[in-house]
Structures are given as C-alpha cells and as structure tokens.
Amino acid sequence: MKKIWLHTSSTLAAGILLGWLIFGNEKTVQQQAPANVLCAADGSLQAYTCSMHPSVQLAQTGACPLCGMPLIPSSEKPWADPSKLKMSPEAVALAGVATAIVRPTEVVKTISLQGKVVADExxxxxxxxxxxxxxxxxxxxxxxxxxxxxxxxxxxxxxxxxxxxxxxxxxxxxxxxxxxxxxxxxxxxxxxxxxxxxxxxxxxxxxxxxxxxxxxxxxxxxxxxxxxxxxxxxxxxxxxxxxxxDLSKVWVEFDVYQEDLRWVKKGNEVTFTVRAYPEKVFTGFVKRISPQVGENSVTTTIRLEVDNPHKLLKPNMLAEGSLRVKPQGGASIQVPATALLWTGERSVVYVQDTAYDMPVFECREVRIAGRMGNDYLIAEGLKAGERVVINGAFVVDAAAELAGKKSMMSLLKDRRAEDDHLAKNE
Incomplete structure (x- = not known):
C-alpha cells in the first residue's frame, strides 16, 4: 500500500511539474512583454504573432519585439488548432520525448512454419x-x-x-x-x-x-x-x-498463427526442408488456406502441393518451412511499437509539425497493415518524411488531454458517443 502511495505521489508531482513546464511559460512571456505590443492597435481583423511568444499580437508583419523572429498570422499559431499541442522545450526534455523521421522501407516479412508431409487425398x-x-x-x-x-x-x-x-x-x-x-x-x-x-x-x-x-x-x-x-x-x-x-505428388501442411494469416495468399511460394534430407531445399506453392481455425488452437492450416518425382518425401515426415512475403504496394511506412497508442481497432501516433520553431505535436489516427518484429507497418495516416514521436507518446497524449486538444482519450469518447447515437437510432 505504501509503495502504491509513493508511486501515485511521484506521478502526480511529475504531472504537475510537466504541466507547469508546458503551460507556465506563456504567462511568463506575457508579464515580460511590453504593454504596447500585446494586441493589434488598429482593430484589424488580421493579427500577427510570434511562434515563440504567443502573447505578442501585432497588426502588421515584421519581427517579434522580444526575440526578433519573423511574425506569422495568428490563425497559423498551433494553440489555435484543436488538433495541435504546443510543448515547451523544457517539458519535452523532462518527459524524454524523442522523435524520428519515418521513411519508406522495402519490407519483406519471413514467416517460419512447422508442418508435415501428408498423402495427396x-x-x-x-x-x-x-x-x-x-x-x-x-x-x-x-x-x-x-x-x-x-x-x-x-x-x-x-x-x-x-x-x-x-x-x-x-x-x-x-x-x-x-x-x-x-x-x-x-x-x-x-x-x-x-x-x-x-x-x-x-x-x-x-x-x-x-x-x-x-x-x-x-x-x-x-x-x-x-x-x-x-x-x-x-x-x-x-x-x-x-x-x-501415388506419391509422385504430395501435400505438405503447415500451421500458421492467426496474426500471420493476413500475409498468406494462395500461390505464395514456400521453401522447406525435412530432417531426412536437411541439405536439400524443397519448394511448393500454397494451394489451400483452411477456412477455419482449429478448435482450442491459435493456428490454421495451409496446404502446399509439391512434386515428388524421386519419392523422397514420405507421409508424416516433419517439415520446417519459410514463407517470404511483401506487403501490397511494395514499400511501406514502418514505425516502432513505442510510437503507437491503441484505441481498439485503430491506433494513434503523434506527429511533430516541423513548420514551427518550437515543439508542436499533432494527434493522428493511423491504420495498421501488419507487424514486423518490434515494428508496425502503417497502411494509412503517415507519409514518408514526417517526424513521429517514438518515445514518450503517452506523456504527449496526457498533455494533449489536459490542454483540451485532440488525444487518444478524446477519440475514444467521440467513438463511444457515435456508437451510442447509432444504438439509439436502431
């Protein structure tokens, strides 16, 4: 009980400190900024602000009077966009947030298979x-x-x-x-x-x-x-x-885990060996994928038809196979598992908006195409060259939720509300 209380207290203290670092900086700038530059004096509908000092609001373009950076239209400032979160550099450093640029990767997935030779029925x-x-x-x-x-x-x-x-x-x-x-x-x-x-x-x-x-x-x-x-x-x-x-042709049946089924298609080439001839590599093609998963099992069966002219393959021989496949479309975006936040069927990542001279992050829904070891393939939602949070995504999401920005929790709430609405109208 004491350990739980200490852990909760430390987490709360870290959250308060992080919140101060994220949101406290803006008040300090407002106090330091001269009064005559805090708003547009001529009543213009278009105001200009500084990316580093949001308290600066001027009616004309130019340089920020506090830091000299070029002013941008206030409509472009990240805190005006409900999907974007501004964090201070101190908060990013404290939370250990790390980012990386995602690039297209030529993905080849290798699936290891275990099975046996059976007679062609x-x-x-x-x-x-x-x-x-x-x-x-x-x-x-x-x-x-x-x-x-x-x-x-x-x-x-x-x-x-x-x-x-x-x-x-x-x-x-x-x-x-x-x-x-x-x-x-x-x-x-x-x-x-x-x-x-x-x-x-x-x-x-x-x-x-x-x-x-x-x-x-x-x-x-x-x-x-x-x-x-x-x-x-x-x-x-x-x-x-x-x-x-007649063993001039035989079947070789392999077990495939459910999470790998999305990769397997009829016609895929499979190479395999048997213990009797470990130096010889046999080749076959997927002719059938079982329409059901075995009872009390996490696998389903795929079947190869294999030519056996020399009768080397005999029923009940154990076989070890390898299936190498590429995702549809060839190259794919690949991100580490630490970049993903799960919201049921969909996932969320945080993308850094590099148009700003400060840490600005956008909550983005993505669709997963498959898993490759410790990485995931992204089918939709990311483009090559974008910078993604790969460490500290939970901290960024918590900050977005506190700031009332788009976050994993807000997406879950929206989805539940949508489901409730659909349920009421059925």
Whole structure:
C-alpha cells in the first residue's frame, strides 16, 4: 500500500511539474512583454504573432519585439488548432520525448512454419476385393511395398465366381442369363478372360481368381491376411485389401498463427526442408488456406502441393518451412511499437509539425497493415518524411488531454458517443 502511495505521489508531482513546464511559460512571456505590443492597435481583423511568444499580437508583419523572429498570422499559431499541442522545450526534455523521421522501407516479412508431409487425398486409393470369397494367397505382405497397376495382389477362392463360370458353360443358349452373368462379372471388375482357365466340362474349375491392382503406388496400410473372407457390394461394403498412395505428388501442411494469416495468399511460394534430407531445399506453392481455425488452437492450416518425382518425401515426415512475403504496394511506412497508442481497432501516433520553431505535436489516427518484429507497418495516416514521436507518446497524449486538444482519450469518447447515437437510432 505504501509503495502504491509513493508511486501515485511521484506521478502526480511529475504531472504537475510537466504541466507547469508546458503551460507556465506563456504567462511568463506575457508579464515580460511590453504593454504596447500585446494586441493589434488598429482593430484589424488580421493579427500577427510570434511562434515563440504567443502573447505578442501585432497588426502588421515584421519581427517579434522580444526575440526578433519573423511574425506569422495568428490563425497559423498551433494553440489555435484543436488538433495541435504546443510543448515547451523544457517539458519535452523532462518527459524524454524523442522523435524520428519515418521513411519508406522495402519490407519483406519471413514467416517460419512447422508442418508435415501428408498423402495427396486425390491420389489416395482404396484397393478392394470386388467379389466375395476366401483369400487363399496374398502377393503383398507388408506396408511400404510399391505396386503397379495390373500387378497380382491376391488369390481368392469364390463359389460365386465358380457359379458364373458354370453358367457360361451350360447356358449359352439363354442370352438373358449370359447377359446377366456378364454384368455380374463387370460389377466384380472381372471379364470372361479371367475365367478362361476354368475348365468346367472337365471339372477343373474349382480354383481361385487373381485380384489385380487397380492403381499404382505405395501400400500405406494392409487390412487383410490369408484365410480372411471378402464381401462385395451386394452383401456389404466391399472388403478393403490395401490403402495405396501415388506419391509422385504430395501435400505438405503447415500451421500458421492467426496474426500471420493476413500475409498468406494462395500461390505464395514456400521453401522447406525435412530432417531426412536437411541439405536439400524443397519448394511448393500454397494451394489451400483452411477456412477455419482449429478448435482450442491459435493456428490454421495451409496446404502446399509439391512434386515428388524421386519419392523422397514420405507421409508424416516433419517439415520446417519459410514463407517470404511483401506487403501490397511494395514499400511501406514502418514505425516502432513505442510510437503507437491503441484505441481498439485503430491506433494513434503523434506527429511533430516541423513548420514551427518550437515543439508542436499533432494527434493522428493511423491504420495498421501488419507487424514486423518490434515494428508496425502503417497502411494509412503517415507519409514518408514526417517526424513521429517514438518515445514518450503517452506523456504527449496526457498533455494533449489536459490542454483540451485532440488525444487518444478524446477519440475514444467521440467513438463511444457515435456508437451510442447509432444504438439509439436502431
């Protein structure tokens, strides 16, 4: 409690001293200025004043009688503008206010990404047994084997296929039955050629049928063993034998933090490496940006499509990526985070008006384009060459509020009043 009281007291004392330095100087000048130069004697509508001595008011141009500086129209004096704050050099020094000129910068943002390789779902196939029966032999025994389209995968003994072979042997004079049998074979992905070795008349047709691969690719998963039974569409879901992936193209999926999403666009180039080949840099392009953020997550997923002709990239490999992007429009204004005062969706900076020979600051709303480390990119509100307060912005804002000038607090009040007005009219 004692520490809080001491901190509050010191802050109040500093505020009183700062207020005296900001506003006390003008009264001193008025007391020192000669009485015959304090106002325009001829009743002219246009008066002229001194930037350093606002108490001087003359009807004609010339030099200030107190310091010799050129007089300016009183309408141009900063204290007449509600958006501009005049501070004494002593107050600026005491508050540690520092300024810097903002310049256009060619900005390139690098976003680090973490992700993994996954199989391209459009190239992921399910090899099924198209007809019912019992697996008597498998030609593929483990995951990871590469198979080619048409390659034998399994031998299945099927009473239903044997029945079709007998139909062809004994029902040639019945076109309707033959046509139905051919349709059944077609639904099982078989033809009459697959039955040419079935010698029904010599009772040598009790043999298995060869199931051949419908696709080329790597076996990701094997589902069956020898002795297992298979089904078809008429009995149930066709029995899945293997999952097969064509890895000539793969997906690489990376997590992107929400604050970086504004930078990511379809077509962006991403470079990445995998631990298996750390010396090799792979390249891909963003093909999809997930429309939602993961549940209980602060990231969303982007997907690359990557050519993989040598099959170096394999599903579930971890990948580390880098995305380098430029803001729209190329060069951008960049200011340090210490220059910004936040007012919700918008931000405020204080710009020094260098037209005056004294510290004069203007409260300016700006729109943020993004963040670059400890700096922010300004999309609107600042121009290259302007001088911005980069240290002591809170002190300048407090002085503006005390002086009744435009400030962060006054903007917040105006916005709340506008929201209340809109709410009442709804």
């Amino acid at each position: 459009s190239r992921l196939y399910h090899q099924v047994a198209h007809f019912p029966g019992r697996i008597v032999k498998l030609h593929v025994h483990e995951d990871g084997e590469y198979i080619t389209k048409g390659q034998p995968l399994a031998e299945i003994y099927s009473r239903e296929v044997i029945g079709i072979a007998e139909t062809f042997a004994y029902s040639q004079n019945n076109p309707a039955i033959i046509r139905s049998s051919r349709n059944t074979l077609r639904s099982w992905n078989l033809t009459e050629d697959d039955l040419k070795d079935f010698d029904v008349k010599n009772n040598k047709h009790y043999k298995p049928v060869t199931v051949r691969a419908d696709f080329s690719g790597y076996v990701l998963k094997k589902y069956v063993n020898e002795g297992d039974r298979t089904s078809n569409d008429y009995m149930a879901e066709p029995t899945r034998l293997f999952d097969i992936a």
